[in-house]
Amino acid sequence: MNSSDNNDYEDEIFGTLLPDDDQPINKRIAVRYIRSDIKASLSGLGLFGFSKDISVNLLDISSKGAAIEYKKKLTLKSTAILIICFKDSTTFTIKAKIVHKRKNQYGLQFEHFNNELGDHLLLSQNDLKFK
Secondary structure (H helix, E strand, C coil): CCHHHHHHHHHHHCCEECCCCCCCEECCCCCCECCCCCEEEEECCHHHCCCCCEEEEEEEECCCEEEEECCCCCCCCCEEEEEEECCCCCEEEEEEEEEEEECCEEEEEECCCCHHHHHHHHHCCCCCCEC
16 A cells, blocks of 8 residues: 555545545545444553553444544554444454544554454444444
């Protein structure tokens, strides 16, 4: 992935790109779900000075990445493990890279597409809200 591709992905994490005429262009490939019923935490953050899992606010999620909110600083381009726990106790542990930061919001790119997560997001969705 070259730097241009990475910039497109980083912009994709938070939504849209603005062309010359300031009209948003949605370049997302995967549907992002806005869910308030999923608990999320980050693990493997020894590099950040954390020795245990930290709870984060999950802003949105797809089969290829997530947007989270966390009040303390996280290092860009670092890897972590995102742990997602659904109400039905289904848990996903996904290796991710922190690829974008905007204020206290971070964009995570999953190491691999996670089709099983995408399927579970769709099947467990009760209140349909897409972003």
